[in-house]
Amino acid sequence: MEKTVKAWRSFGDGVPLFEGVGEFVGDYLDNRYKEGKPYKDYNLDKQGKGMFWAAAVNPNRKDDPEASACDKQPFWVDEGTTPEEPLAVTPKVLAEYAYDELPVPSTEITMAPQGTTKVNLPTWVWLDKAKFKKVSVTASIPGSDLSATTTAEPVSLSIAPGTEDAETYPASGECPIEDHRIGVPRAKGTPADTDPPCGVKYLRSSGDGSYDLQATVTWKISWTSTTGEGGDLPEGRFGADQQVEVEEIQSINR
Structure with a gap:
């Protein structure tokens, strides 16, 4: 001063x-x-x-x-x-400020098969286990003992296929987190018609275009502070769109 x-x-x-x-x-x-x-x-x-x-x-x-x-x-x-x-500024205000700064990773899903998928064959969907884990940010007032830590934890992945001519796995389109992972990578040798724990099956070709598949991760947000105050903040929903080309399976009759 x-x-x-x-x-x-x-x-x-x-x-x-x-x-x-x-x-x-x-x-x-x-x-x-x-x-x-x-x-x-x-x-x-x-x-x-x-x-x-x-x-x-x-x-x-x-x-x-x-x-x-x-x-x-x-x-x-x-x-x-x-x-x-x-x-x-209160502990909750600091927590809300920290919310703004959470380093939430981009919602980029991995799919199998990659690239173009086929009509009536399940496409497996999952997220990188190493990226989708708890993240925290602490906000404080310099020179004081007042601080708050906000933590985001991913809880589920929502899949919107981009067309009504599709089915999701599970049917709700909400893939929960299990063992800190959303979805499971498709193992080599898995039969093509095996239902995935998280994925989508397209029932119609995308023709000359593609479907706009939207994947949205819901994050549970909570906070604690040096005053002992804490609680929950509104859930965070962060998503991204990916283009999916779907082809008809060609068969030959003899």
Whole structure:
């Protein structure tokens, strides 16, 4: 705070239009933070026992209508205390901020057979076991002991074939996680007509085009904090589209 006031006093130096503005602002801030109205000597005697809090804008949300809603002047907060100011950062706010930063992998499924699939033959679908596991992000306020950790855990994969002329495995189209894996890779030598635990069977050719298969992973989101508070946040659903070409099986009659 002391450095901030000094910086303000140099504002406008040498610029006629702004000459004196820095000193005016500096006098106002000194009156508030140095002369005892309400703070004395910038609270330097409380170093290590708290800090001044000031408004900050989440750079990821700077265009939101309420991004600059906090117009409260910087105020002192004792160490280990969450202020009662309605717009002040709380453990849950930190958890929601961490939610924004979760490194969720792209939802790119693996299919077998790869490339073009055939009408009435099951296509196996699965996700990389190494990528789809719990991920966590911790957000904290520097210089304080206030932090929150948000964790995302994948729970299921939803398959939308892109056409009504298709069947999914299971019939609901929701493939649950089993043994930290979504779906199972098709083993070599598996008969072509074997039903997969997770997959799709197309009943009609895609002709000269392709079907837009959508795969969406549902993530369960929870959070904990250094204050002991915690709970669940809304589920995250992250998906991607993949083009699937489907051909008729050609047969020869003799």
